[in-house]
Amino acid sequence: MLLEVSLFFHPDPEVSYRFVADRLSAFYGGATAAITLHQGPQILFKYVANAPEWAHGLGGIPTEDAYCARTLRTNRVTCIQDVRADAEFCGFQTVGLGWTRYLGAPIRDTQGRPIGTLCIIDGNHDDMLTAHDQELIALLAMRVSVELERERLFEERVAEQRCALEERGRQLERTQSALQAVAQSLYAANTIEDERAGGVAGARPRAGTRCARSRCRPCRERGGVAPPTGRLRRWRTCARAPSCQPQTVVESVDRSSAPVHPCLLSARDGWTLGRRVRLPRRCAPRRHDTDQLRLGRS
Numbered sequence: 001m002l003l004e005v006s007l008f009f010h011p012d013p014e015v016s017y018r019f020v021a022d023r024l025s026a027f028y029g030g031a032t033a034a035i036t037l038h039q040g041p042q043i044l045f046k047y048v049a050n051a052p053e054w055a056h057g058l059g060g061i062p063t064e065d066a067y068c069a070r071t072l073r074t075n076r077v078t079c080i081q082d083v084r085a086d087a088e089f090c091g092f093q094t095v096g097l098g099w100t101r102y103l104g105a106p107i108r109d110t111q112g113r114p115i116g117t118l119c120i121i122d123g124n125h126d127d128m129l130t131a132h133d134q135e136l137i138a139l140l141a142m143r144v145s146v147e148l149e150r151e152r153l154f155e156e157r158v159a160e161q162r163c164a165l166e167e168r169g170r171q172l173e174r175t176q177s178a179l180q181a182v183a184q185s186l187y188a189a190n191t192i193e194d195e196r197a198g199g200v201a202g203a204r205p206r207a208g209t210r211c212a213r214s215r216c217r218p219c220r221e222r223g224g225v226a227p228p229t230g231r232l233r234r235w236r237t238c239a240r241a242p243s244c245q246p247q248t249v250v251e252s253v254d255r256s257s258a259p260v261h262p263c264l265l266s267a268r269d270g271w272t273l274g275r276r277v278r279l280p281r282r283c284a285p286r287r288h289d290t291d292q293l294r295l296g297r298s
Contacts (some may be wrong), residue, residue, distance in 0.1 A: 001027045002136060005143060013151035017144045024120060024140055025049040031122035032099075035107070035144055038063065038072050038116055046116065046148075054097060065092060068117040072102040075114045077134045078104050082125040098123040103133060105141035110149060118144050119144050 005023055010016050017035060025033035034053075035046040044060040051058075063069050065088055071078040080102040083089045089102075104119030118141040 002139065005140065013147040013154065016281070017147040017151075018049075020140050020144055021047055021049040021118070024118070024137070028122065030119050031120045031124070031126070033120050035118055036060075036066075036068055036116045037107075038068075038114070043068055043116075046129075052097070066106055067092075067094075067099075067102040067121065068119060071106050071117045071119070075106050075108075077106075077138050078102065079129050079134055081129060084125070094121075100125040101127075101129070103129055103137055105134075105137045107141050107145045107148065116148075117141070146152050157224075215276075 001023055005020055008016065008019055010019070019128070021033045021035055022197040025031055030050055032051055034051075035048075037044045037046050039060075040062045041063055043063050043066045045058065048055065063072075067078070067080065067083070079090065080086055083092070083095050083100045083102060090094070099121045102119060102121050102125050104116040104117045107116040107118055109115050118137060120137070
């Protein structure tokens with residue numbers, strides 16, 4: 001049995017120490033094998049193999065009412081062949097329930113301090129326990145100690161990773177909040193810029209104003225209507241497009257001044273609505289348009 005336990009391994013520590021307790025219970029003919037942990041005034045049952053019916057659902061017992069109290073106090077293997085003859089434990093209720101033989105070994109931490117026990121309890125007080133039994137349970141308790149320490153390390157590692165993930169999530173939330181604030185600031189700045197670009201009150205073209213540049217593609221797509229508030233940039237691009245040619249030229253422009261582009265009669269870059277501006281060379285009318293204008297004036 002000792003060889004079987006020593007060769008057994010499982011990635012999950014709980015499976016390993018459960019296997020040790022199950023094999024120990026089977027080796028002693030179905031005795032109750034328990035792995036207990038000492039926490040304050042209580043002794044908690046970590047795992048119980050072949051527990052009696054009255055012990056089902058029992059999570060722990062007071063330390064002063066457990067046989068394991070002597071094992072924890074002495075930090076060595078405890079063997080009680082007949083509990084009825086022991087002055088310390090003969091009055092326990094478990095004696096009347098049939099637990100009259102006890103064999104337990106301490107489970108120690110990395111500092112050598114007892115933190116629990118591995119024990120067997122049954123009613124076979126007539127079957128004598130020897131020194132070999134004490135050595136066997138001491139070796140098995142060492143294996144359980146290793147598995148419990150491995151389980152503790154796994155739990156700490158998982159807790160650290162969980163904390164790291166939570167911190168990363170909080171950092172992502174802060175970054176997202178900062179990006180949203182930047183986006184809102186940029187949107188507000190663009191809105192203010194568009195409002196300032198409209199010039200004095202009444203300089204921005206209202207939505208629905210007809211645009212004279214019906215040949216311009218953006219204007220043609222919109223049906224020659226000025227863009228609504230917030231889309232002034234597209235209106236500017238429409239007004240600056242070099243491929244669009246004016247349909248008419250304002251008759252009030254004299255020959256010494258440059259022709260006025262009809263789309264620029266609307267507000268643009270601070271100009272008042274209806275004010276005439278000089279066109280750049282790229283927006284100047286073609287030669288035959290100028291000839292038609294002169295013929296019309298003559």
